[in-house]
Amino acid sequence: MSPRLRLWLVCAAGSGLAALLVAACLDLPGFGGDRHPYGDRAVDASLARRTANTVASVNFDQRAFDTLGEMSILFAAVLGCVVLLRQTRDEHRARPEPAHVDRPVRRYTLLVLPVALLTGLYVIAHGQLSPGGGFQGGVVAATSLHLLYVGADYRALERVRPIGVYEVGDALSASAYVVTGCAGVLAGTAFLANTLLPYGTFNTLSSGGTVPLLNAAIGMEVACAVVVLLARFLDQAVEIEEVRSL
Amino acid sequence: MNGWLLAAAVVLAGGVGATLWGVATGPLRRRVVAQNLSSALACPILLLLSQGYDRPSYVDLALVLALLGPVGTLVFARLLADELAGDPPRAWGATWAAAGVGAGVVLALCAATAPGRATVKLLLTGALLIGGNVVASRALAGGFRGVRRG
């Protein structure tokens, strides 16, 4: 297909889609309206189970099964990356040269790394209270480890990142989520039902029944997944080279 | 009329709008500087919003941005070191202006809130914001000169 014909096709299909979407938008309930039946019920259910962050309650209690699906997508995506980016027979590893980094930049990264790691853990731990949770905190914690690559050296990162441990951690935390769900079945209720643990006091770290447990499992899963992902990409971009066939 | 929200809207429309223009046009060295400034300006906006909506828990967003914004710029500085080496970007005027905005916002918020844990968090955010952006600017201006490969 010539580019010109393709552009015409895109414009025609796009304008049709645009007309349909705009018509749909005009029929949606107005922006900022006062009618949110699901939202109001979710807030009531969350408060009844003494979870201060309603969003965490929706994620890890009322729609915990949905989050299991999201987690499987994440797990499958990481698995796909690991398979796609493995070292093949016609490639070899070359040691990257150590990087020269300005002293203030190096000092800053070494100073900020523990702070960022701690912030990540804080965001995970306070997931059921203040904005945050396993998804966000896991990414922050995993990103903070890669400050070592950015500010110091690839080899320094490799030393604190035994990749096997993170792969095992990824699998373990994924199964921890399922096991917590199955505990509900064994206790005589439903899969992932939040009836197992006492709900605790409102607005404390242990409130909300199984919400903190599932939240922590997701936090670990996301952190390990991102570390494994970035490790594969760094391997490909920095270390692995093709054997030149001359 | 909420003064905090007004200030946030002004910084958003003026500051972040300008950095968007900067990142959309011009040579690469101007674009990386604009990206750095956008995170340096968004952090005070988030602090102002937290105060304007009267929600202290929104400060977490500013804290995370103050930590990860400079990390993003360092990623660009590190991986684009070759491209930037020939003509390193130097924008100390804009960097210090953004740092001044950040410092002003943090001090104003400290004055408006009662002293306590919230003040410590604000000051930590401010220190990370200003320190991070100055270091990121430094890195862009040739902090990774020795990096060839790796």
Added chain:
Amino acid sequence: MADALIAVALLLVAVSATVAVVTRDPVRQALVLAVLGIVLAVLFTVLQAPDVGLSQLAVGSALTPLLLLLTVRKVRRRAQDRDGGR
């Protein structure tokens, strides 16, 4: 006031998304995407969704640019190796 803030944030998001699409060079697009992530986080905050804003900040500020730039580096290095080998 809240409405004006939402309108400004929406406008900035629309403009930065358009710029991200029309920037054809992947490296420059990664820079625009980083700015888009930050503007989106501000929009989510003014729409009273700090959880989503935090997610967007965590992902958009460092992770996505790092992934994109590493891919660009790998693809370019391969191209250089190929041209050098010939």
Added chain:
Amino acid sequence: MGVLPYLVAVWIFLAGCYGLATSRNLIHAVGCLAVCQSATYVLLLAVGYRDGATAPVFSDVEPGSRPVVDPVVQALALTDVVVGATVTALLLALVVQISKRHGTVDPDELSELRG
């Protein structure tokens, strides 16, 4: 405000689609897909917004003292932001693999290779 937020979401989605269709570089196409994704977040959160309300997070406000926005759409968007990033990573891994096998990341050249 009316329907402005919804229209912005539509605009972002269509712009991303245009970029995807006319892209000459697969890495750029993945970036455009990320733009398309962000349109869904804007739409979801716009649907859940309520005038004069605040976030449904009660760590620093008394429950019931202020109206709150819809938490359900926020939960949907929040998980998808992180999961979407890993899916982007998977697509980028595919791009790396394509460049290894075919030596190009231009979709037009790729379809010529297939013949």
